[in-house]
Amino acid sequence: MTTFQSEYEASTNAIDSIVSTQLSSVLNWTGVPGSLVKASSSAVGFVWGYNSGGIVYICQLPCTGNWNAVDFSEYQVSNVLDLTTDESNVYLLYTNSAGAISLLVTPATNQGTRTVIVVPFSATTIFSTHTYIWAQDGSNNKQRCAKPCNMPNWQVSTDNTVTITSSDNGMLYGKNASGEAMQTDETLQSQWQPIGNVKGTIYGRGSDGTLYGVDSSQNAFQYNGTSSALYTGGLPPSNITVDDNTMWMTTSTSGSVGNIFTRLQKPDYTAIMNTVTPIDRTRDKIADTVESKFQRQTDVMIVNKQSNDVISFFKQIFNIDRDTAKRAKAQAGHLSEQIRESQKQLDEISAVEPTILGVIAILLVVITLYVFASPVLGSYVHYTALAVMGVGIALLMNFSGAIK
Numbered sequence: 001m002t003t004f005q006s007e008y009e010a011s012t013n014a015i016d017s018i019v020s021t022q023l024s025s026v027l028n029w030t031g032v033p034g035s036l037v038k039a040s041s042s043a044v045g046f047v048w049g050y051n052s053g054g055i056v057y058i059c060q061l062p063c064t065g066n067w068n069a070v071d072f073s074e075y076q077v078s079n080v081l082d083l084t085t086d087e088s089n090v091y092l093l094y095t096n097s098a099g100a101i102s103l104l105v106t107p108a109t110n111q112g113t114r115t116v117i118v119v120p121f122s123a124t125t126i127f128s129t130h131t132y133i134w135a136q137d138g139s140n141n142k143q144r145c146a147k148p149c150n151m152p153n154w155q156v157s158t159d160n161t162v163t164i165t166s167s168d169n170g171m172l173y174g175k176n177a178s179g180e181a182m183q184t185d186e187t188l189q190s191q192w193q194p195i196g197n198v199k200g201t202i203y204g205r206g207s208d209g210t211l212y213g214v215d216s217s218q219n220a221f222q223y224n225g226t227s228s229a230l231y232t233g234g235l236p237p238s239n240i241t242v243d244d245n246t247m248w249m250t251t252s253t254s255g256s257v258g259n260i261f262t263r264l265q266k267p268d269y270t271a272i273m274n275t276v277t278p279i280d281r282t283r284d285k286i287a288d289t290v291e292s293k294f295q296r297q298t299d300v301m302i303v304n305k306q307s308n309d310v311i312s313f314f315k316q317i318f319n320i321d322r323d324t325a326k327r328a329k330a331q332a333g334h335l336s337e338q339i340r341e342s343q344k345q346l347d348e349i350s351a352v353e354p355t356i357l358g359v360i361a362i363l364l365v366v367i368t369l370y371v372f373a374s375p376v377l378g379s380y381v382h383y384t385a386l387a388v389m390g391v392g393i394a395l396l397m398n399f400s401g402a403i404k
Helices: 001-025 270-317 323-376 378-402
Strands: 031-033 038-040 047-049 056-060 077-087 089-096 101-108 113-117 123-128 132-137 142-146 154-157 163-167 171-175 180-187 191-200 201-205 210-216 220-223 227-229 237-242 245-250 260-264
Touching: 001 101, 001 113, 038 077, 038 237, 047 077, 056 077, 089 123, 123 163, 163 201, 171 201, 180 201, 191 210, 191 220, 210 237, 323 378
Parallel strands: 077 123, 201 237
Antiparallel strands: 031 260, 038 047, 047 056, 077 089, 089 101, 101 113, 123 132, 132 142, 142 154, 163 171, 171 180, 180 191, 201 210, 210 220, 220 227, 237 245, 245 260
């Protein structure tokens, strides 16, 4: 048992060590040097962001902090209000030096033609779906522009009950006045629907359908039917963006290298599982071996118990105990003595048997004489009977002496 325990504990400790080191590193956010208000990555392999000074940066993935400032001086960018990306473009909402609010559309690779259109209301945030760019002001007034949004064809939405907080290709996510998380289709033609019992700001949806957000206490969470905490290393998130499999987070408090963090939305556990699985199989074999030995031992104990039960049963029936052999031997000796006595008595009976038979024969002859000869002999029959008895006794005595 001691060997089993040591082997099993060694395997378990090895698995615990892997989980506590490698697995935790996979789930941790990776700090990226720099400081941004918001960061958003595009499918073409670049992440875009802007800082509190209104400077826009680009970094090629995998981004390790090699940020490059993008020169938008020709567009008289005075204040960056918001930024979002899709599969091919970056959309920058900003005010120019004249105070006009505009939307700058530029390729996500930062190579190619840029387009600027005027936004016809005081929008402060923008969101990207498959078909539209949505703009929203501080009073929840909303307008949409059909992509690629290079013409001022804005369409006004009558909805102002819910604040849009994020979007993906097919959905808009928002928050109502009570703080409840809501969702609707990208056209906003259907009614806003609550998302379970979630309260907080939804910042995006991952490729597996998991929603990510921040509650009123600035705690990050994830929701996929049920809510659970999203680990952020103790740093309060100020913004989170999600593409197919990558998450970017900026925090209100900086870490060791800045306030920009990234991690995979669906980490690849293959390498970890390739290490853990053989150890876990070894542990299973140890457990199976012990179980097999325990089962065999249990079977033997059951057989032994059943044998003891049978013996006890017969002992109770026949009253067998440790003195049974002694008593049986004594009883056998006593029985032998009785047999010898009986045999002796039989021998004695056998010895006198001829005499008894002779006497019986003499008596039968005398009786026969009296029955059949009395009418003829008269009183002489008595003398004849005495003579017969005398001769018979004499013959009988001679015969018995010859046998001895």
